[in-house]
Amino acid sequence: MVVNNSIDFSEVYKMHYNRLFHIANSITRDMHLAEDIVHETFIKAMSKVETIEEKSKVASWLSVITTRTAIDFVRRDKYKKAIPMEQAMLEYLGQEMKHNVEGEVTTGLLTEQVNRAIGKMKQEYQNVIKLKAGNGLKENEIAYFLSLKPSTVKTRLFRARRKLKQLLQEQPSTWTI
Numbered sequence: 001m002v003v004n005n006s007i008d009f010s011e012v013y014k015m016h017y018n019r020l021f022h023i024a025n026s027i028t029r030d031m032h033l034a035e036d037i038v039h040e041t042f043i044k045a046m047s048k049v050e051t052i053e054e055k056s057k058v059a060s061w062l063s064v065i066t067t068r069t070a071i072d073f074v075r076r077d078k079y080k081k082a083i084p085m086e087q088a089m090l091e092y093l094g095q096e097m098k099h100n101v102e103g104e105v106t107t108g109l110l111t112e113q114v115n116r117a118i119g120k121m122k123q124e125y126q127n128v129i130k131l132k133a134g135n136g137l138k139e140n141e142i143a144y145f146l147s148l149k150p151s152t153v154k155t156r157l158f159r160a161r162r163k164l165k166q167l168l169q170e171q172p173s174t175w176t177i
Contacts, residue, residue: 009046016059020066027070037073041066117167125160128153 020041024034044065052061118126131142139157143150 009042012045012058012062013042016062019059020062023063023066024070027067028074033073034070037066037070040069044069113168113171114164117164117171120167121160121163124156125163128156129160129164132157 017038020038021034024037024041025031028034028037041062045062052058118129121129127146128142131137131145132139137145139150139153142148142157143153146153148156
């Protein structure tokens, strides 16, 4: 980290970027702004490197610079003009966001459950159902892709769906609505 009584900032950057980003993001709650703050921190640090008395305290020095820079950014943003919203509109948006998050989580859990069930099926059934459901291919396209007859693909899809239904009914539900 130290090169001829000076600091190698490329090494310092690699070592401390994640922690400094976390500090900036926790203050600003904006990932893009947090990245800008970390970059601004290193610019400030390079211009004031001679003020470091102990090279072992670079991490805490950078943390202080990051914290102060983030606070300055937040203060500047505070004075920017914004359109005030009525309380009713804020509550409505909060309810809509909660609803969307619950739906996304439920969908994610269901997708996970279906993928686990597909993973338990024979490979020939996995192939056709993944191509049909996952890639949206038609039976003729699947037949061409797997070098099978279209009738064979239809039969395997029918059996794969039936097996999937059976596996999902056997699986204990890991989510609730």
